[in-house]
Amino acid sequence: MSEPALLTYRVTPARPEAHLFAVELLIPRPAAASLTLALPAWIPGSYTIRDFARNIVALAAEQEDAGAVPLWIEKLDKQTWRVHGIDPAAGPVSVRWQVYAWELTVRSAHLDRTHGYFNGTSLFLRVIGLEGQPCRAELLPPPTSELADWRVATSLARDGAEPWRFGGYRAEDYDDLIDHPVEMGRFDLVEIEVQGVPHRMALTGRHNADLERLRRDLEPICAEHAAMFGELPIDRYLFLTTVVGDGYGGLEHRFSSSLLCSRKALPAASGQGGDSLADQDYRRFLGLCSHEYFHLWNVKRIRPWAFIEQGLEREVHTRLLWAFEGITSYYDDLALVRSGCIDAKGYLELLAETMTRVQRNPGRLCQTLAESSFDAWTKFYKQDENAPNAIVSYYGKGALAALALDLTLRRDTGGGCSLDDVMRVLWQRHGRTGIGVEERGVEALAAEISGLDLDGFFERVLDSTEEMDLATPLASVGIALRWRPAQDANDVGGVVDALEDSAPARPDIGLRLQPGASEASVAVVLDGRPAQLAGLAPGDAVIAVDGLRVDAGGLEAAIGRAPVGEPVTVHAFRRDELMVFDVVPQPAPADVCALRLLGADDGVDAAALARRAAWLASSAG
């Protein structure tokens, strides 16, 4: 190839059988005798240190017109290298390395003979000092002819490459370069259009999905978000979906998102299973698409100040993830009902599940929402057996905080202001301008544009572990809430026709078993509940209750039949030691959410019904 004028990254899926990408970086006009290269420690959107540099192998550098003698490379730390001995008067410097890619997640890289996938954070070394320069990415095909039918799906701007082909692409700067995941292989395309902007979904992996159905359901969801913000700031969008037997995940980018989903979550072309929107797995997949798409505004363009100011070398702490993940989680489901994808009852089912998931973990009484956000790096992303006791999710509780804020704004301004208005102003002031959001910026902005004093609200919801009051805001839109005890371990609540008293609480000892295991292996012991008081611990293998052998199902059944308040004898192994515990079952706590949609017949006034209609109405009008 001819001598490049720009920083150029060449990527080849060189050895699929060894899971190795080969990368070459050409620096056309080196300015000094040395240059420093570094790889990010984390990928934006996934807040934990991943040390991508551990997968780099065989780094080498040479300079043209300098006798092709290898340049000396000094390693400075786990992710930084310095290349020495460069002659600025000689030709381009070429740096070559390989990247081991065998992690099939949306945040890393994966390569075998079926496909290649990578994020730039896994492959592209940054040249320190040249981050602001435009650069070129040359994506080269695999070297073997049997993979000659591979194509390329990426939202990188094309620079010579034909659509969906290997060839030249370009990026405005390093941040742009690493914000476009790349799929190489064989894929199907779903084509949709939102406000005249082409959107595509590329699906890799074996599937038999009804793509027309997917197209029909996805389009109005994207259109709803665009109408709510009032502006669609992109000229293209790509959902990169990898279909596997069992998996779930998503990661947002400015012009695309990467999704990982289970085959059974997609509507089947045969019309068999997965076909109905009532299908939970499919609804969850559409919710995931909705979530990542909403991020193209909220977090990719409206950004926390901290993320703009600090790099990807180490943790960046912010209290704002409740807004960037929580508000996004609130709107991902809300858009399903606003776009007509599900009805109000279907939406309340999703809401009840979120409320139950937050309520049944004692960690909500231990960690505030702002702390959950700040400590995401070491707590939310590094959950252990004590996590349900110690932390609260900034996704789940964050979504409920957004719900409470939205309904409070609507009620207290007489419908004059809502969270939609807050999001639009955030977009105007921060998204369009690129000015970062200060740590209390969302709170200040909500108070400013609503004219309300929200200090007490935010103090309680973000900075205290007080139980959130959701009954009052829900009542303001004619929805009744009641907490009831769980009927079994899988009970996540839902919508009911009447809120009369349910069956009496079943006996419960407050432990969760290892999911999927047939033996009764203790995964979580809930704080302050009978199992903990009796001395049971995570990892214990329960073998008998009152002298009778139990497996996982047997333990739940035996406790369910035990009299409340009277001890049962539990035998369990801890390591290789048999232990005996006297456990006193108590009534299961009322931590499952039941919601009921009320009407005029139930005494709900017209104002509340009008508020509900406005809240759930399409933004497109």
Ligand code: ZN
């Ligand atoms: Zn998210």
